Amino acid sequence: MTLTKRSDGRKFDELRPMEAKVGVIKRANGSAMFKIGNTQAIAAVYGPRELYPGHLQNPEKGLLRCNYNMIAFSGAGDRVKPGPSRRSREISMVTENALNSIVDLNQYSNAVVDVFIELVNTDAGTRCAGICAAAMALADAGIPMRDMICAVSVGKVEDKIVVDLNYDEDSAEKGVDFPVAITARTGKVTLLQMDGLLKKDEIKDLLRAAKKAAEQINKVQVKAIREKYEK
Amino acid sequence: MSEILVKDKDIVIPGQLLATGMDYLPASGTLRDSDKIVSSIIGIASLNGRLIKIIPLTGPYVPRRDDVVIGKVVDIGFSGWRVDIGWAYQANLSIRDATQEFVEKGSDLTQYYNYGDYIMTRITNVAGSKIIDLGMRGPGLRKLTEGRLIKIIPSKVPRVIGKQGSMITMIKENTNSRILVGQNGFVWISGVNPEDETRAIEAIKMIDQESQTDGLTESIEKFLKGEKK
Numbered sequence: 399m400t401l402t403k404r405s406d407g408r409k410f411d412e413l414r415p416m417e418a419k420v421g422v423i424k425r426a427n428g429s430a431m432f433k434i435g436n437t438q439a440i441a442a443v444y445g446p447r448e449l450y451p452g453h454l455q456n457p458e459k460g461l462l463r464c465n466y467n468m469i470a471f472s473g474a475g476d477r478v479k480p481g482p483s484r485r486s487r488e489i490s491m492v493t494e495n496a497l498n499s500i501v502d503l504n505q506y507s508n509a510v511v512d513v514f515i516e517l518v519n520t521d522a523g524t525r526c527a528g529i530c531a532a533a534m535a536l537a538d539a540g541i542p543m544r545d546m547i548c549a550v551s552v553g554k555v556e557d558k559i560v561v562d563l564n565y566d567e568d569s570a571e572k573g574v575d576f577p578v579a580i581t582a583r584t585g586k587v588t589l590l591q592m593d594g595l596l597k598k599d600e601i602k603d604l605l606r607a608a609k610k611a612a613e614q615i616n617k618v619q620v621k622a623i624r625e626k627y628e629k
Numbered sequence: 630m631s632e633i634l635v636k637d638k639d640i641v642i643p644g645q646l647l648a649t650g651m652d653y654l655p656a657s658g659t660l661r662d663s664d665k666i667v668s669s670i671i672g673i674a675s676l677n678g679r680l681i682k683i684i685p686l687t688g689p690y691v692p693r694r695d696d697v698v699i700g701k702v703v704d705i706g707f708s709g710w711r712v713d714i715g716w717a718y719q720a721n722l723s724i725r726d727a728t729q730e731f732v733e734k735g736s737d738l739t740q741y742y743n744y745g746d747y748i749m750t751r752i753t754n755v756a757g758s759k760i761i762d763l764g765m766r767g768p769g770l771r772k773l774t775e776g777r778l779i780k781i782i783p784s785k786v787p788r789v790i791g792k793q794g795s796m797i798t799m800i801k802e803n804t805n806s807r808i809l810v811g812q813n814g815f816v817w818i819s820g821v822n823p824e825d826e827t828r829a830i831e832a833i834k835m836i837d838q839e840s841q842t843d844g845l846t847e848s849i850e851k852f853l854k855g856e857k858k
Contacts, residue, residue, distance in 0.1 A: 427689065446689055446717045457757060500644075502660075502669060505691055507758045509717035537643050540688020540784070542669040544660065545644035583644045583667065623642050627671055627686055629842065 418622035428539025436521035441531035446509035460506030549579035658683025699811035776819030783814035
């Protein structure tokens, strides 16, 4: 069977409409909102601040700690439940790893930079929206970064390669979800997950598609940051 | 072939390419990636000969030796005070560095600095992020009483002070207030009357928010003179 049309009428390589804003939370050291289609993430950065439990303190460099959370009202009850879960723990961890390779916390020894990512509304691609928002929030907080980063989920629905899956496509039978985080300048991949089965060539095609999509997302991020600081 | 890709006073964001080639040197706020120079923070590019520097527009305060800061006394121990200076960890002010007087063992330290007191103090030593020593020796270092305290972005402190203190002097003169600015972005304001204090605070907040605009001094001057009757 072949996919002739996407459920929301987009082209196969078309992203959902994006919106971004920096500085949405007044009391945070840095914050940002990133919205892609019906998925909306808000990230807040606090710190560098005192790190507890003490055994996590590292005298050589600071720690980046991420917390990913889908707010209880953000989606349908079969998927979104209040409170922490195995899934949110895992996504917090992969987000942390994706961001850790771009932030430079050497001057914040023993301290922690906390990143809280809250999903207000969810329609697939949440970890990617979260990373996009977190990158802008970290920049807004003035944490030194080697590069900007953005993430997008690409995938395969039936036989077609599609970019930025929505929940219908993500949960489709035999659909493959393939979230990728790519640094803006160097084009390095810092997050790569695969939910489903793919052939070697398909992975190459997906990475190419992700890279192309990432450029568009990065433009939105840069624009949002500049909007706040260029007055 | 070296090439510079930004103009002086351009606003740059992390990861933005500033220059290629080995002829330029990366200074604060930038980093070198093989033959490229890249910005690592949001800020204003500042080109000085071969040197490329980014003046930050945002960011946390990182304690440095000899910074004069404003801190809050949060704890009192056997041999001194613990002071919050807006950094992840508290700084330490020992009795020896706090006063010239002889303090007898076991005496009540609250008579010098009590819990919740704000002090203007100097960082005498930084050894890692958890060992920060303060001292009270130096002109103008004292306990701050009867005033208001606001917090601004630490990287904007030089703009609030201005060249040779021009900006802060202007605000002081026009509002009849005493103002002390700590390098950590804590600003203490004490005026003759509350209206003047409020005007000084508004002026400082204006600088905090619009520090990158041209003609800042003029617009602050206009603001200070315009509302003064």
